Amino acid sequence: MRYRAITALLIASVLLLIAAAGCTATTEEKNDPGAPADEAYARGLAEYGAANYRTAEERFSEAYALYTDAGDTDKALTARNAIFRANRTYMEYMFDRSAAEAALREKVPGITDAGIADWLDTRAQKIVSENETLYFYDVAGNYLYAHPDDMQKQNERGIDFDYIGRFAWAEDRPEHGPYVNPVRYSGIERLEIPFEALPSTGTLKIWFPLPVETDAQRNVTVTNLSCPDFIVAGPVTTGPIGYVYYEVPAGAVNGNLVISADIAFTSYEQIFEDIDPALVGEYNTSDPEYLLYTKSERNIELTDAVREKAREIVGNETNPHLQAQMIYYHIIETYPYSHVPHGSLDAREPKVAESTYMFETGNGDCGTQSMLFAAFCRSLGIPARALGGYQMIMAETPGGHFWSEYYLPGYGWVPNDVTVAEAADWVVLPEEKRTAFKDYYATNLDPARLVIQTNVDTPMDPALPDDAATFRVVRQSPAIVSDTVDYDIELICMGCFGISLTAVE
Structure with a gap:
């Protein structure tokens, strides 16, 4: 709230200065070709600050055209970038209320009017622009992720889970790792x-x-x-x-x-399932890597609320390996997978970290789940990170994906994949196979991966x-x-x- 207040004050100050300049302007100032453009840009900022993102885009577009006509390329570029950011802020929210209701009825057979109203009013991801509530484009898909029974019905013939579980359920998996x-x-x-x-x-x-x-x-x-x-x-x-x-x-x-x-x-x-908590060493808290992977970052944010929740999750446990395992299972059980508006989260001002977005809203996909896992671990002094790249575990075609790691002295970087583990809830499986699948991805990782980066941002x-x-x-x-x-x-x-x-x- 503090940042929103500061932003509002800055915008108000800009508008007051423009208004004051209009009252006392000399003839030369009144003829300044940049004045209308500056005013349009300032109004764009004001509209954006008031959550009128589509109107802000229009005002920034006016400013861009005026700056371009005046030959002010630097300000034109600033206005153009503001157009793009305003558009990215709302572009993933494609549905008004009636369109969101229609999407739910189409994708979720048998859903009731009460079920639709409850989802749209309390759980669906939405944004308000020009006082109109707009809903995220995958409003119906996310309903299914949050309701595993309905998802399982739709996936009875659609997912080859024996293929997905080929590593977790392998009978000849090596007993010792870590790299095999x-x-x-x-x-x-x-x-x-x-x-x-x-x-x-x-x-x-x-x-x-x-x-x-x-x-x-x-x-x-x-x-x-x-x-x-x-x-x-x-x-x-x-x-x-x-x-x-x-x-x-x-x-x-x-x-x-x-x-x-x-x-x-x-x-x-990667096979780390034989970790002995008693053999985990002590952290060198002055090491640059320790400091890097325990600090707050742009999208792995450490807040007082996150620290408090992490301590609540682990209770009296002090061993970092056991703490990380408790966090892993907590995320699977508490934060069901859902697609999220990454473009909007990345562009929106003031910035909301992806880990914080999931922590506060309960919505998140592989990247957001991995970033929240890292945030919880970091808040306890456990180095952790979210890795990005591609996976071939779901299908032979590479698909964009994120997973996470936490560091243990004496063992190294221990992987996990909350999202792939949670996929076991999307299909009908014997409970022992579902449990074995989730346990595998708590400390192990299949080799069907392509790593592009070892941390977000x-x-x-x-x-x-x-x-x-x-x-x-x-x-x-x-x-x-x-x-x-x-x-x-x-x-x-x-x-x-x-x-x-x-x-x-």
């Missing part, structure tokens, strides 16, 4: 931007994701990187994030821009521009920035990137 059963993957990452979407002036900046070396992902190779003349930094395949950075001058490409890379890596199954060099409207939390798809186009090129190109992988040995 290596699988060599090879494939291609490919981004193709249509020619008509390319900027006609300026420079197109692209941060292209790549695999990164970890304890469980080794022998990473990146070959046949296309457009080598445009590579400015990288390829980087060590450290906390993998990427290569391109700068493509306007007019340098005749036709579609295609950036691709042949990638290969060896992924290991990981910086790159060069860094993403501070004022650019770009998705910052993860790098599972390229970050794309252009200062010279009047459309949100990163959003347009999100469907232009793909990864294909094959297990080769």
Whole structure:
């Protein structure tokens, strides 16, 4: 609330200054071509602060046009970025009340009017803009995730859980780890931007994701990187994030821009189920890595409420391994999976951390669940992080995914996957198999993974521009920035990137 108040005061101050300037302006000031643009921009800020996001977008658009006509490119860029952020704030909330009700009736057979009203009034994710309540686009899918009995009915023939459980239920799983059963993957990452979407002036900046070396992902190779003349930094395949950075001058490409890379890596199954709590060592609390992974970050936020809840979860337990296990099962039992508006959470001002969003609303997917797990652990002094990349556990085609790890002296980074574990609740299974599946993902991890980054909000060099409207939390798809186009090129190109992988040995 404090930040909202400060924002409101700043906006009010700007408007008062504009009003005062209008009362005392000289003839020269009245003819200032930038004055109407400044006023439109200030009104955009005011509308945004009042949660009138669509109107704010319109005001920022007016300011952009006026700044452009006046030849003020710097302010035009600021207004353009504000347009994009306002749009991203509400774009995932596609349904009004009647459309949300219709989506629920279509996807959830037999749902009652009372059930619809209860879901939309108390549980559904929504945003208010211009005093109208707008509902998240997957309002019906999230209802099913929150009601496992209904989800199980729909999945009776739709999910091959024997395939998903092939690692957790393996009878020949090694008894000792931690890194076993290596699988060599090879494939291609490919981004193709249509020619008509390319900027006609300026420079197109692209941060292209790549695999990164970890304890469980080794022998990473990146070959046949296309457009080598445009590579400015990288390829980087060590450290906390993998990427290569391109700068493509306007007019340098005749036709579609295609950036691709042949990638290969060896992924290991991780087996940590034989951890002895008594053998966990002491943390070096002055170590830089300890300090990094126990601090509050942009999307793994430590608040007094999170600290209090973490202490409540673990009670009198003091062993970090047992504490982390208690947090793992607490999230599975308390925070059912749901899709969330990542774009809105990333763009919205004042910023709401993804971990805090789930903690306060109960809504979250793999990334949000992993970030909340890390926040709870960090609040207890247990180093923890959320890893991002792709998984091939649900299907052979790579799908974007996040999971988490916590660090134990004497053992290293111990993995878990709350979201995959929770998938066992979406199908009809014998209880012993469901329990075994969840227990496996409490301290172990299958090798059907591609790691891009070892923590959310990981910086790159060069860094993403501070004022650019770009998705910052993860790098599972390229970050794309252009200062010279009047459309949100990163959003347009999100469907232009793909990864294909094959297990080769």
